[in-house]
Amino acid sequence: MVRVRGYAASAARIFWTRHHGPPGGKSLIEKLLRVFVFGLLAMAPFSLRAAESAPPIEVGISIRDITPEGPIWLAGYAARKHPSEKIDSPLMVQAIAFKGGDERVVLVSLDNCEVSHAFIAPAVAELTTQHHLKPGALMVVSSHTHSAPVLENTLTSMYNLSPADEEQIHKYSAFLKSKLAEVVGAALADLKPARLEHGVGRATFAMNRRVYNGDKVDFGENPDGPVDWDVPVLKVTGANGAIRAILFGYACHGTSIAGDDFYIISGDYMAHTRQHLEAHYPGATAVYLTGMGADSNPSPRGTLLDAKRHGLELAGAVAGVLSRPMRPVQGLLKLAYAEAELPFADPPPRDQIEKDSRSDDVYIRNRATGYLKRLDAGEPLPASLKLPLAAIRIGDELTFVAMGGEDVVDYSKRFKRIFAADHPWLIGYAYEVPCYIPSVRILKEGGYEAQSSLIYYGIYGPFRAGIEGILVKQVTELMDRVRNQ
Ligand SMILES: [Zn+2]
Structure with missing residues (x-):
């Protein structure tokens, strides 16, 4: 970080020397330029100073x-x-x-x-x-x-x-x-x-x-x-x-x-x-x-x-x-952690679940049996899923952005774009894997990551399309917290 400031100062000196001769001139333009350049240096990101004063990792x-x-x-x-x-x-x-x-x-x-x-x-x-x-x-x-x-x-x-x-x-x-x-x-x-x-x-x-x-x-x-x-x-x-x-x-x-x-x-x-x-x-x-x-x-x-x-x-x-x-x-070093609540679509009616419990497919049978047990015990069927999320920041040069579950690549690309800086x-x-975490695109298209993988996780689902928006909003809040803490 010191190097960055040193580089900026020497760049300013080179700029000054090339365009105005040796520093020390007294013209109004030079004075204004000097105020401008030193003003810029004084505004060097606060984080640079934070890095200099931070204890070593x-x-x-x-x-x-x-x-x-x-x-x-x-x-x-x-x-x-x-x-x-x-x-x-x-x-x-x-x-x-x-x-x-x-x-x-x-x-x-x-x-x-x-x-x-x-x-x-x-x-x-x-x-x-x-x-x-x-x-x-x-x-x-x-x-x-x-x-x-x-x-x-x-x-x-x-x-x-x-x-x-x-x-x-x-x-x-x-x-x-x-x-x-x-x-x-x-x-x-x-x-x-x-x-x-x-x-x-x-x-x-x-x-x-x-x-x-x-x-x-x-x-x-x-x-x-x-x-x-x-x-x-x-x-x-x-x-x-x-x-x-x-x-x-x-x-x-x-x-x-x-x-x-x-x-x-x-x-x-x-x-x-x-x-x-x-x-x-x-x-x-x-x-x-x-x-x-x-x-x-x-x-x-x-x-x-x-x-x-x-x-x-x-x-x-x-x-x-x-x-x-x-x-x-x-x-x-800064940590921000949260658990998102991701809503499922309404579960199928009981007669569909009962029909599934007699399926030839052992995995469909197992999932249905799990849901029937809950219904018979008077317990509510899962309406949503909790997913751990975290942002871990070290200075201004690296932030780990972590999510539980099997996250599809759309999240990687979207987070890299919006948090590029x-x-x-x-x-x-990360933390735990409750199931796949599909994007809006994949939920619309269907297939294994949106639908059929849930059979093995014992969940009917599918997720509602709003989950991508919920995750982006909550991860954005975590990023704000580790930037401003
Ligand atoms: Zn997998």
Whole structure:
């Protein structure tokens, strides 16, 4: 920041010298110009001064291995028939803690498909109290790999589990929660001054997966559909000048590994990117933060080799950013958190739900049974859904904008456009994943992200078209709060 002001002052001096000879002249024009130029300098953004006076950012990093010991049912694909058979890459839970003044934030990168509110909220509440964190200061970001264990209370209607499978999932869930507690505590205990730098690269394997067939939307590859190919990177350097951590993001499903390699435990391309980066930058911890690209799949996809290939491309994009000058990130750390209330359309009448409860499709049956149970117990059917949202700002050079759920790419593009001056870094799958979060466009078009995916989440829905407006308004309010606090 000092450099910016120094640059402005020397630019003013060059301007002055070129146009008026050495400074010190006394003509009226010169005096007016001088007032003008120094007036401009005096008006240099207040934030520059804030950055100069802000305490240095401190960063703490911790990682734990969460690879399951034996075979276990893997999450994300309904078509799997049995538990896992082998391991490709170890699964990790990583925490990166930031402290700036009184504000502390912990971002957790979790190698799993996703976590539900029922699964994660009690653990987050306990850790938030234990470490005296503000609401929303502990954010678990699921990597959305589709090759990690099923977790309790999360998408469980998607799988045909035996009691023995359920017992394993119960044990693994408890193990994962204990590792989450360890990693958060260890990252907060590791806080020390760090230098941060931000840059954005590009990787092009994310492919829009919504294909239009008449008025139907099917899964496929749509090279004309919207995608977000940005690769945001944050370099964390320690006092000794060595790189301590490399945070990177990408807006794409963790589904390189599919049918042909269904039973392999893997962190998918995200884990392969980490491995390449950590091999190339010894001592650094590479941390993936999932973006908002729920309607993108990697292309091509299907095998472990595809995960390795995309991992290499993404690592190359990150290394490209690290090898060029990056923008320093310094200044105050600020957090604003909220929960949006997103309304559903009215549920179907009871006779339709009863008819669904006799469907040939087990997933339609499961959803209907859940709703009938509520009706029989005299409980209201879900009329809306709560979705966690956050803005985390560091100085004026970086703002993490995070939303729960599987957020489609329209949100990434819209937030990047309207918050361009805030240098936004979009994080999806943040806090918890209650279902897909479609845009107005996708709600109008229909298809998996708008409608049929809700079956697996046990929700009738669909969302009302107003949800995009609600989210944009609330995220805008959060951005105002972290700008003006
Ligand atoms: Zn998904």
